[in-house]
Amino acid sequence: MQKGKEILICSEGLTLTGVLNSSPTSDKLWEKLPIKSVVHRWGNEIYFEVPVKTQLEENATNVVPPGTICFWVEGNSVAIPFGRTPVSIGDECRLVTDVNIIGNIKDSLELLFLVRENTEIEIRKFE
Numbered sequence: 001m002q003k004g005k006e007i008l009i010c011s012e013g014l015t016l017t018g019v020l021n022s023s024p025t026s027d028k029l030w031e032k033l034p035i036k037s038v039v040h041r042w043g044n045e046i047y048f049e050v051p052v053k054t055q056l057e058e059n060a061t062n063v064v065p066p067g068t069i070c071f072w073v074e075g076n077s078v079a080i081p082f083g084r085t086p087v088s089i090g091d092e093c094r095l096v097t098d099v100n101i102i103g104n105i106k107d108s109l110e111l112l113f114l115v116r117e118n119t120e121i122e123i124r125k126f127e
Helices: 024-032 109-114
Strands: 005-011 014-020 035-038 045-049 061-064 068-072 077-081 093-105 120-125
Touching: 005 093, 014 024, 014 109, 024 068, 024 093, 035 045, 045 120, 077 093
Parallel strands: none
Antiparallel strands: 005 014, 005 120, 014 093, 035 120, 045 077, 061 093, 068 077, 068 093
16 A cells, blocks of 8 residues: 555646545545546535545544545445535534544635535646
């Protein structure tokens, strides 16, 4: 397994860089890149479906730091929370279910506030 797999996430002229960790789910995603999908918003979280199927890993959780790149198993989707969601308690980033932690955004999270519902998003290797 590789360590520090860098990715680009692009939508409507915005580009964010991220790093995937060394987990079984991130490896599956890495193998499928590049992927184009459609963004959905849920409070201050974006998520988008990808052609990856997997199961929850041992460290799955539903509360993560802002900018964590997550994999929502039930939705076959990458989810990136960057603030409060409809189920948050206080200022936490809480997802609707447990998710696999697959990486982190390296850039300022401010750009995520500009990503709009139903726009195209692409995730690809940063080479």
